[in-house]
Amino acid sequence: MQAHAPHPREPLSRELLLIGGGHSHVAVVRALGMRPVPGLRVTVVSRDVHTPYSGMLPGLVAGHYGFDDCHIDLRPLCEASGVRLIHGEVDALDPARQSVRIAGRESLRYDWASINIGSRPALGGIEGATAHGISVKPIDRFLAHWLALLEDLRANPRPCRLLIVGGGAAGVEIALACAWRARQALGAQAALFSVGIVNAAPVLLPSHNALVRRYFRRELERRGIVLHSGARVAAVDAQGVMLADGRRLQAEQLVWATQAGAPAWPAAAGLACDANGFVRVDACLRSLSHPNVFAAGDIAALPEPCPKSGVYAVREGQALALGLRRVALGGEPVVYRPQRRFLSLVSTGDRRAVVSRGPLFAAGAWAWRWKDRIDRAFMAMYRVEPAAPPEPGEAPAMRCGGCAAKIGGDALGRVLADLARPPREGVEAGMDIGDDAAVLAPPPGQRLIQSVDYFRGFIDDPFLVGQVAAVHALGDLLAMGARPHSALAIATVPYATPRVMEQTLGQLMQGALKTLDAEGVALIGGHSSEGAELAFGLSVNGYAAPGEILYKSGLRDGHALVLTKAIGTGTLLAANGAAAAVGRWIDGALAGMTQSSRAAADILRRHGAAACTDITGFGLLGHLLEMLRASGTGARLSIDAVPVLEGARECLGRGYRSSLHESNRANLAALVQPLSAAPAQALEVLLDPQTAGGLLAGIPLARAQSCVAELRAAGYPACAVIGSCSAAAGPGGVLID
Ligand SMILES: Cc1cc2nc3c(=O)[nH]c(=O)nc-3n(C[C@H](O)[C@H](O)[C@H](O)COP(=O)(O)OP(=O)(O)OC[C@H]3O[C@@H](n4cnc5c(N)ncnc54)[C@H](O)[C@@H]3O)c2cc1C
Numbered sequence: 001m002q003a004h005a006p007h008p009r010e011p012l013s014r015e016l017l018l019i020g021g022g023h024s025h026v027a028v029v030r031a032l033g034m035r036p037v038p039g040l041r042v043t044v045v046s047r048d049v050h051t052p053y054s055g056m057l058p059g060l061v062a063g064h065y066g067f068d069d070c071h072i073d074l075r076p077l078c079e080a081s082g083v084r085l086i087h088g089e090v091d092a093l094d095p096a097r098q099s100v101r102i103a104g105r106e107s108l109r110y111d112w113a114s115i116n117i118g119s120r121p122a123l124g125g126i127e128g129a130t131a132h133g134i135s136v137k138p139i140d141r142f143l144a145h146w147l148a149l150l151e152d153l154r155a156n157p158r159p160c161r162l163l164i165v166g167g168g169a170a171g172v173e174i175a176l177a178c179a180w181r182a183r184q185a186l187g188a189q190a191a192l193f194s195v196g197i198v199n200a201a202p203v204l205l206p207s208h209n210a211l212v213r214r215y216f217r218r219e220l221e222r223r224g225i226v227l228h229s230g231a232r233v234a235a236v237d238a239q240g241v242m243l244a245d246g247r248r249l250q251a252e253q254l255v256w257a258t259q260a261g262a263p264a265w266p267a268a269a270g271l272a273c274d275a276n277g278f279v280r281v282d283a284c285l286r287s288l289s290h291p292n293v294f295a296a297g298d299i300a301a302l303p304e305p306c307p308k309s310g311v312y313a314v315r316e317g318q319a320l321a322l323g324l325r326r327v328a329l330g331g332e333p334v335v336y337r338p339q340r341r342f343l344s345l346v347s348t349g350d351r352r353a354v355v356s357r358g359p360l361f362a363a364g365a366w367a368w369r370w371k372d373r374i375d376r377a378f379m380a381m382y383r384v385e386p387a388a389p390p391e392p393g394e395a396p397a398m399r400c401g402g403c404a405a406k407i408g409g410d411a412l413g414r415v416l417a418d419l420a421r422p423p424r425e426g427v428e429a430g431m432d433i434g435d436d437a438a439v440l441a442p443p444p445g446q447r448l449i450q451s452v453d454y455f456r457g458f459i460d461d462p463f464l465v466g467q468v469a470a471v472h473a474l475g476d477l478l479a480m481g482a483r484p485h486s487a488l489a490i491a492t493v494p495y496a497t498p499r500v501m502e503q504t505l506g507q508l509m510q511g512a513l514k515t516l517d518a519e520g521v522a523l524i525g526g527h528s529s530e531g532a533e534l535a536f537g538l539s540v541n542g543y544a545a546p547g548e549i550l551y552k553s554g555l556r557d558g559h560a561l562v563l564t565k566a567i568g569t570g571t572l573l574a575a576n577g578a579a580a581a582v583g584r585w586i587d588g589a590l591a592g593m594t595q596s597s598r599a600a601a602d603i604l605r606r607h608g609a610a611a612c613t614d615i616t617g618f619g620l621l622g623h624l625l626e627m628l629r630a631s632g633t634g635a636r637l638s639i640d641a642v643p644v645l646e647g648a649r650e651c652l653g654r655g656y657r658s659s660l661h662e663s664n665r666a667n668l669a670a671l672v673q674p675l676s677a678a679p680a681q682a683l684e685v686l687l688d689p690q691t692a693g694g695l696l697a698g699i700p701l702a703r704a705q706s707c708v709a710e711l712r713a714a715g716y717p718a719c720a721v722i723g724s725c726s727a728a729a730g731p732g733g734v735l736i737d
Pocket residue numbers: 019020021022023024025045046047048050051052054055056057058088089090091116117118119136137169170171173174296297298299308309310311312313345
């Protein structure tokens with residue numbers, strides 16, 4: 001798929017919300033990216049940014065595939081499709097208000113919602129089931145557990161019995177994959193490891209023909225996997241399981257691969273659901289009770305029951321994409337016709353597979369190769385061809401400005417009503433008063449310290465933009481040693497209908513408030529306007545006693561330079577905009593960008609910080625030079641000690657740079673020759689502009705290590721001593737080690 005499908009210019013007027021990034025919704029995203037519906041905003045909310053592709057999961061567990069071989073990266077897919085991606089988990093839906101709740105975030109309204117959240121093994125109220133064992137889904141948690149177990153068994157050899165509950169295709173494939181991987185990973189110790197399957201049904205693989213079942217029974221036998229069929233688990237404890245017939249099976253490790261179960265929230269929302277909590281839909285995948293809600297994949301209960309399998313979820317995705325498109329254009333959805341029989345390629349863990357279709361059976365290594373080709377071809381459809389980075393010297397895309405107009409009073413009023421907070425000490429007139437300006441009463445003897453920041457939306461998620469903008473703005477105050485007190489917001493919201501603009505503004509403000517509330521900062525006013533693109537900023541106020549203020553000019557020879565967060569956000573966000581960044585890299589960058597520097601500032605101060613700044617647009621080198629010049633000293637910087645976000649060097653190497661990067665290049669002139677062995681390429685990251693970057697402080701050398709230890713313990717894992725102040729470099733000069 002090619003990055004950057006053309007996006008409609010028509011103002012956004014309707015919202016399609018895709019809940020879950022499963023097999024069906026990736027098809028919807030791709031289809032709507034290729035042929036967007038004018039005026040329709042499409043948003044995906046997904047708990048995982050990397051969607052596992054079911055067909056390759058056993059191969060992943062067996063170690064035949066790496067993570068990226070079998071996960072669809074939603075970040076570039078959405079970016080290339082013009083679809084907004086929210087990394088979050090929906091935990092409630094309100095059909096009357098047409099909104100969903102996202103854990104830890106604001107609510108989102110929709111005109112149409114579609115649910116494709118998969119399923120998890122049902123534990124059927126078995127006593128002790130949630131406390132003991134691990135579900136095979138979500139696969140990322142299972143995989144992490146499985147790899148940690150293998151590592152532990154390698155380090156501390158001991159007998160280990162792994163018991164899989166469930167004798168369907170998932171249970172059998174996982175049993176064979178685990179047995180195979182354990183043999184490879186544990187070598188001579190593998191004899192201490194055993195796998196068993198406990199299956200409530202009288203036969204294994206009940207949905208397959210007798211030849212397939214017989215083949216798998218023999219395969220299990222051949223690998224020493226003990227099968228307990230017709231055995232229902234009644235209770236579980238730390239030693240194993242108790243069966244309904246009173247027998248006991250001992251196991252150190254328990255894995256749940258039972259039939260699919262549904263989360264509680266769709267039924268709690270009042271959507272028509274079947275007895276097991278799956279959303280009942282008509283032949284067009286539309287909720288029987290709420291026609292503007294759709295469901296597909298495992299979570300849907302179709303008029304004619306279908307197997308809970310990825311094959312069906314994929315096919316439903318095609319009908320769903322077409323149907324949602326038609327509905328958004330004012331038409332009727334399309335009928336999904338499930339195939340009666342489908343070809344199954346079930347893997348045996350050892351790079352062989354079994355072909356099963358109706359009465360048909362065949363097996364061999366060729367079947368695995370065939371399956372592998374089909375699976376890789378499927379994955380290739382969702383791999384995005386990134387947009388090329390701009391040529392050196394090429395002007396960045398034109399940016400629109402000066403076209404602002406105020407947002408309508410009604411919409412603004414409703415957003416402001418949601419922002420109400422209890423009064424804050426020192427605010428004599430704030431948003432609750434609704435006057436022309438805020439009135440503050442500064443504490444006696446304190447200095448008022450102010451700063452302002454404003455930037456374009458760096459990611460298509462207004463809540464995150466608001467949250468990060470607040471961290472970014474408060475960073476200035478914290479670097480100065482001030483206690484943040486209050487803030488004014490300024491927002492530019494893209495042209496849309498009032499309802500859509502209201503939602504965008506609400507998301508921005510709720511995001512900003514997530515940060516401000518956590519810091520005890522009062523929002524005391526603001527200004528909003530319409531514009532061509534999303535932009536947001538805050539003017540922030542803080543207080544400090546005169547002796548508490550930390551200026552940039554306080555660095556002295558011998559001070560250790562401590563940096564609290566990893567750098568690289570500029571290049572990562574630039575690559576993300578070109579659909580060229582890996583989703584988990586962006587997750588890593590966002591985790592740093594949403595982290596407050598408040599605790600870091602306190603720790604730096606307690607360790608005798610003499611000067612401090614926050615790393616933002618001028619990059620690490622630019623901000624360091626500002627400090628060195630103000631202090632009249634130089635520095636030695638250890639390039640290898642500088643913490644860099646995962647993926648940042650790779651994005652820089654491929655030419656993805658934030659627009660300020662080139663103007664920061666002039667700072668390289670401050671590097672003192674001769675340079676060490678550090679190649680020019682390695683220095684690029686020092687020029688990378690940061691959003692909500694960390695603090696850089698000068699700390700007395702003797703206290704630097706304890707300072708870093710405390711910072712790491714306080715949740716700044718990347719923080720490091722990156723060098724020291726040194727007269728050897730000359731005033732304003734930097735020697736790279
Ligand atoms: C080990 C194993 C092997 C399997 N092998 C096969 C196979 O070979 N072939 C086959 O056809 N099927 C197979 N299956 C079954 C298959 O995995 C499922 O049927 C399939 O994944 C269902 O797809 P889906 O699109 O409904 O949901 P999923 O693929 O599970 O995707 C749901 C997505 O929604 C997200 N999500 C979940 N809850 C929320 C929430 N509340 N808010 C936001 N996002 C949410 C999740 O992050 C996830 O990305 C296997 C299953 C297992 C466990």
